[in-house]
Amino acid sequence: MTGKKNVSRFEARLLRPAESPDASWAFLVLPAQASDLLPRRGRTSVEGTLNGQPFRATLEPDGRLSHWLKVDEALREAAGAAIGDTVALEIAPVAKEPEPELPPELRQALDDAPEARATWEGTTTLARVDWIHWITSARQPAIRAKRLADACDMLASGKRRVCCFDPSGHYSKAFGAPEAAEE
8 A cells, every 4th residue: 555646644533324323334534635636526446444454445425525435344343443433544546446336227227228238338437437326326216217217318329428417416415425423
């Protein structure tokens, strides 16, 4: 990690999500300076350490031109950290963004639409990340289904990037870090 470009070292507090007070996971919000070193404001994969414990994760946009990190129970315990603790992090963007996992309904839709599948396969990994994020970020099932159908139509017509989608959530306020529970 120490020889990589754009390594960020910082401390952040592990927070409990307000909507899931009994959840075993925690989260933290990156300071703006750390987020500024990342290659994009949308979903970004990083590798690093949390209290010296190695991890690899995808940061989510917080809607404020920064990112947040979900810390699962296994990583939290391996790092010897409890919710409410301030933890030390060192992160850097991965050398190559990993191929995103296709949600089952998108996989089926692409299998059913060869023209859409052909365009999909000709896009970049980051374009596929944005398509998936746009579809899966819909909170209502009806909106998600509409986005899935729209994505297949756009891809079938040769559109390689999802339009009108702000992957950072900054302008649309579509994304945000979870609200922290009060201690």
